[in-house]
Amino acid sequence: MSAMLETPPRLQLDRVSKLFGGVHALTDLSLQVAPRQIVGVIGPNGAGKTTTFNVITGAYRASSGAVMLDGKAVTDEPSHRIARAGIMRTFQNIRLFADMTVWEHLLVAQPHTGSALQRLLPTRLANPSAIARAQEVLEFFELGDVRNRLARSLPYGLQRKVEMARAVTARPKLLLLDEPVAGMNHDEAETIRNLMLKLRDDGLSILLIEHDMAFVMNLCDNLYVLDFGVLIAQGRPDEIRVNPAVLDAYLGQAD
């Protein structure tokens, strides 16, 4: 449906391949994420899902193919420029800044605000808009109580929230979530799910890697299934659920 729009998709991967030595981590992967869409990338372990994220964010250079954000190629850009262009991510093993508080995480995630001079001065004096935005994000994620706690001292569920909050602060266009509910109980996962829906409604596109099938099926507009770096199926959750190729790939693995 999104192919009929004149505006390009929010994210487009065009036949992206990634080789490590002789190993094909990704082969000719094409996928799309439209604005205000939540798209899932699923597949057995080692299928290339995190590699896909790494290529999109510029951590890996694509061996061939193109990555485009709103129609503009970002394929060979350095990571920090891709981030500033509007692609943010979270990590499978949480990567917070060990010695910084939650509040500081939200402030530091806004390098784009303020002139060079403003950034040399104390934030609370020179950059009120950054403060305001951090406050907004803090409240959205209900992290007010732990605002001054060191991020690494927080319980796991809150750390995941902080990671998402940090990624969202600079108002990205696309959010890549790498297993956001791994290791969470049902209630915690529900909270994350609701946050994601709210973010989507606010205009964000989300690309999601997750192993929790119930979570994925219940949330995504569209799914891409990878196996050994190759796209083996794509479609809506109810289509994917009964797709024989997908079942094959999963049944072949002992989960």
Added chain:
Amino acid sequence: MLIQQLVNGLTLGAVYTLIALSYSLVMGILGVLNLAIAELFMLGGYFGFAVVLAQLPLPLALIAGMAGAALVAAIIERIGYQPFRTAPVVTPMLSTLGFSIILQNIATNIWGSDPLQLTDEVFAERFDIGAVSISAIQLTVLGATIVLVALLAFLVQRTSIGRALRAVAENRDVARLLGVSAGRITLIAFMLSGSLAGAAGVLIGLHYAAITPYIGVEIGLKAIAVMVVGGTTRIWGALIAGPLMGVVEVMTVAYGGSQIRDFVVYGFMILILLLRPQGLLGGSRRNQDQRV
């Protein structure tokens, strides 16, 4: 003239090789730069000197230097490395820096800042082979180095201790699974490295017929450059880099002046760090596993 400089360079190079091997053992197995090695080198020299001044035979001096340095190295391992073995490697490096400060202070207080000198020439003879004159002490240095390197090679390649060292160099966790006690191995690595540095100290002391508490900083630190040039991931790189840097340095002094020697030696090191960080013998950049 050139050949003469070559001989002098090889002599210095032999000493560099031993110290570089010393750094390289700890670096290769533990990933730590043991800055105290420069002072173990210096202490070994003093221990050796004490033996020589007591009119005891030369081999005993070498053993005294090696054993004494190994003992101090063991102390450093227990107090200066063990508490930090899980910390980022910069931390134990700073700790060994603390030890080097302590050791230099101790040496200055015990023996004074002025050079200790050998009054009678230990090996005064020189041999003339064509245009080249080589002293008996230079032959001793070269010979002792060859013997020590051969012993080390035997130890590392042929004994179970050597196997264990190599195992820990590959992967400490796997080594533990295989029953290698990592704690004992690091102690052995430190002591082995200490003994090599101590030997180098005795040899340089005999060569110059003098010793000061400052040779650690003057000569010992430069051996870090030798280790880097040879390849920090491959301890045998020191066998090539030692003679190479020794000759380079001697040539620089002969043709460029003594002032610029450190500039050249460290300049080499930085070039290698930037252009070929795995060192001359470090293999391709991918092949970083073979450490020992």
Added chain:
Amino acid sequence: MTMSMYYAGIFADVGILLLGALSVYIILSTGQLSLGNAGFMGIGAYLTSWLTVMVGLPLTPSLLIAAIVAGIIGVVVGFPALRLKGIYLAMATLGFGEMVRSFFLNFSAMGGPEGFHGMQHVSTGTIWIWAILVLVLVMVLETSQIWLEIRAVRDDETAAGLVGLNATSIKVGAFGFGAAVAAIAGGLFAHHHVYIEPGNFSFERSIDFVLAVILGGSTVAPGALAGAVILVVLPEYLRFLADWRFAAFGALLIGMLVVRRQGLLDRALLRLALPSSPA
């Protein structure tokens, strides 16, 4: 030497050590340990001295010019430094410092091994004006957005990049800034002692700076002041140690690393002392 001259000398040493320690601190804040800042200090000392003695400029512009030149050299050094991590970076900076010292040993235009003299003496007061200015500058910077970015780069460079921070410019910039501060230390040193020689800017000097930061506190700027005070003033109170002061500092370093790795002062401690600092 009178008592007041003696204390003025001590005070001056603290001031210069403070600046040197700050230069290490600035670079360390981005996660890079430099064991060669005496090299930048030497560049600053020789350049400032040349400007005042040979060119005839007054001290302040000379210091500033030397700081800028050293800063540029620091940036030039900072770029290849990006490729090196941890111990390899430490080794490279060690080599850099020694190369600078060796360079000046060979630089007969400014005396070579005989050293250089002819500078006008500056008082301890002047040193401290500069030292305090730089310390305050860094402390103000510590409350800025840029410093948050510096801390993020130190904590996790990759994650910082993925949030949009340009780790390269932060790390290289820190090298430049640190070099400039070390150069100011050098220029003031030169004019206080009115005689400099390459041996003043050796590895031991670089280690003094590092020691001050590690002991005094490696995560906050006032740590550099605490460290400088400890290193210079403590021996005066521990007269009985006399010849063993260096060993004592070595032991103190090891002890501090075991017991309190961040050094004496840290953010938490400062927050207790100054509740007004931002959380």
